[in-house]
Amino acid sequence: MTQTAMALNSDAKAAIAEALNQSVAETAVTTMLAQNFHWNVKGMSFGPLHDLFQKIYEDHFVAQDDLAERIRAIDMHAEGTLAGMIKRSKIAEHDGHATDKDMIKIMQDAQETLAATLAGCGELAAKYGDTLTEDLCIARGQTHEKFAWFLRSHLA
Numbered sequence: 447m448t449q450t451a452m453a454l455n456s457d458a459k460a461a462i463a464e465a466l467n468q469s470v471a472e473t474a475v476t477t478m479l480a481q482n483f484h485w486n487v488k489g490m491s492f493g494p495l496h497d498l499f500q501k502i503y504e505d506h507f508v509a510q511d512d513l514a515e516r517i518r519a520i521d522m523h524a525e526g527t528l529a530g531m532i533k534r535s536k537i538a539e540h541d542g543h544a545t546d547k548d549m550i551k552i553m554q555d556a557q558e559t560l561a562a563t564l565a566g567c568g569e570l571a572a573k574y575g576d577t578l579t580e581d582l583c584i585a586r587g588q589t590h591e592k593f594a595w596f597l598r599s600h601l602a
């Protein structure tokens with residue numbers, strides 16, 4: 447049964463907030479990763495890759511706000527420190543010294559990890575009847591799978 451944010455019990459809120467905070471963290475780390483690659487990419491594909499990495503970080507910057515604000519809508523605390531996000535994230539930072547092909551592969555892996563994290567978050571939300579969180583996670587999962595496809599297609 448669909449539950450409103452107000453109707454969720456404290457166990458549900460804690461579990462959903464934990465999953466959303468991991469989603470925010472991985473989205474934020476990937477925002478930085480995409481901006482890093484946008485700045486440091488080199489090679490004959492500079493133009494399209496510079497643009498693609500920009501599209502990714504612009505999308506992710508908006509998404510981390512949407513995800514964090516959903517945590518607040520269920521009255522839980524949104525992680526707001528870079529150190530905390532790095533600790534929660536399964537996606538690691540990178541020093542930006544990589545070939546264009548390696549950057550594509552690293553970003554593809556990040557998008558696939560994000561797609562899996564958001565799928566898990568959506569399933570958890572569904573278990574508790576939190577349809578609005580589930581919807582948000584499904585929409586984010588679709589975007590990450592689209593970016594994973596864009597990136598994968600460069601390496602075919």
Ligand SMILES: [Fe+2]
Pocket residue numbers: 484500
């Ligand atoms: Fe730029």
